[in-house]
Amino acid sequence: MQERNNYTxxxxxxxxxxxxxxxxxxxxLDRWEExxxxxxxxxxxxEEARLWLLAMNVPETTLSQADIQLALESTWNKIERKEIAQKGANSLVLKLWNNYWLSGAAAILFFGLVASWYFTNNTKTDTIVVTYKELVSENYEGLVEQTNNTNKSQIITLSDGSSVLLKPNSxxxxxxxxxxxxxKVYLSGEGFFEISKNPQKPFFVFANEIVxxxxxxxxxxxxxSDQPNVEVLVRTGKVTVRSNELLTNLSSKRKEVVLLPNQALRFVRQGFTFNKITDITLDESLAHSVGNIEQLSFEFTDIPVTQIFKTIEQAYLVKIDFPHSKLKDCHLTTSLSDQPLPEKLKIICKSLGNNTSYEMNGNQIIITSNGCE
Structure with a gap:
């Protein structure tokens, strides 16, 4: 098993x-993922080796000589573009083709590309979907994937302090x-993001056709991926939305839209259009989709801590355990409107003092405190 450490x-x-x-x-069995x-x-x-191996399972297809010739030109154009972007790609391709054992895999991969080209260029459709799987495969940072297969939203805390409320089936x-x-993070489905501020390190969410x-x-x-539209709705701050660079054949239509609070963008796959909504209250669909976390106020003036915790529970669909008897008479005045969940909890604990701290375990939060000062 140690031999693989020498694989180059x-x-x-x-x-x-x-x-x-x-x-x-x-x-x-041999912990390849780890x-x-x-x-x-x-x-x-x-990842490159995995894709080559999976290509061996591509079924054969029958195409005319003209189709094959056109596909060959298209395929090698893609290879040439990749050679420019990735050092040494040319030598890698040549080595693969010169290897006798791999020539079969290379041939099958080629015909798989031909079949893909043939389907793409001979099926008329205005709908183009960039899938989550494609986006993740372009990243080689060793990503962690969290899937919400429950019927309740799940809270995810990222290493920079940002938080994501991941909706079911996402x-x-x-x-x-x-x-x-x-x-950079990659989303399939629906999530509410609260991003920790860092002007030197912008945050990108790749979600199908938009970034x-x-x-x-x-x-x-x-x-x-199975719905006709992709939507972005801003609660606080400012975001910029553009089309994904993977849509190279539609680069001439690439757009960039700036959204401010209470504005939204609806990307319509049919026709590849960007529709900006400057007032979400005037859009019936968006108005009905707004959840607790987007409606509740996090501006507190002399509010009981117990009520603040209840607001957080309603917004994030979490459960907070805290010592009621020690905190029942505690009040706070604070602004938590533009803070990720971990930062909200830190501010509350710091304001209470007396060695107050919190611990998060999924959707369960435990507050430890000796009471307010």
């Missing part, structure tokens, strides 16, 4: 029976620790 070429992985079993059956996430460069190589992929000068950029604000994104 795609052939090393493809010749490994354990690796093939993991990719094809998802049976991870090993992959230990190193970002390694993760990139593993997924979020994010790095354990944000590195570099950008923060939302923020510095520190709160907003909701609804991006289910």
């Amino acid at each position: 070429e795609l052939e090393d992985f493809l010749a490994d029976e354990s690796f093939r079993r993991w990719v094809q059956t998802e049976e991870d 090993w992959t996430l230990e190193n970002s460069k390694r993760a990139k190589l593993v 997924k979020l992929s994010y790095p354990k620790i944000f590195i570099g000068n950008e923060r 939302t950029r923020v510095v520190g604000t709160s907003f909701r994104i609804k991006a289910y």
Whole structure:
């Protein structure tokens, strides 16, 4: 098992029976996933090997000679563009084609690309969907994925202090620790985001065809791949929304829209249009979709702490346990409108003093306190 630490070429992985079993059956007896996430460069190589292996299962297809020739030109144009963007890609392609054992896989991959090209170029549709899976596969940071298969929203705290209220039937992929000068996460479904401010490190949410950029604000994104629209609704701050760069064939239509509080954007897949809503109260669909977290006020003036905790419970759908007898006479005046959930809790605990602290475990929050000063 230690031999894989020396793997430097795609052939090393493809010749490994354990690796093939993991990719094809998802049976991870040798902890390939954990090993992959230990190193970002390694993760990139593993992903390339995985895609080649999966390509072996592409079914054969029958195309005319003219179709094959056109597809060949299209495929090699893609390869040439990738060579410009990625160092050494050309030598990698040549090595794969010169390897006798892999020539079959390469041929099957080519015909898979041909079949994909043929379907794309011979099926008339105005609807183009960039999937969550495609977006995640473009990232090699070793992402953590959280899926909400329950009927209740789940709170996720990110390494920078930002929080995400992930709705049912939704997924979020994010790095354990944000590195570099950008923060990127990937959403499938619906989530309410509260982003920790960091002007030097903008935050990006990739959700199907759109990318939302923020510095520190709160907003909701609804991006289910099986629905006709993608929506972004801003509660506080400012966001910028643009089309995803993966839509290269529609680059001429790429747009960028700035949204302010109580404004929204509806991206319509049919026709690839961006519709900006400057007052969400005038849009019946959006007005009915606004949840507690977007309606409740977090401006408190001499309000009992018990009531503040109740407001947080209603907004985030969490359960807060705290010592009622010690905090029943405590009141606070504070503004928590533009803070992620962890920051809200920190401010409350600091205001109470007396060694007050909190602990989060999923949707359960425990407050420890000796009472207010």
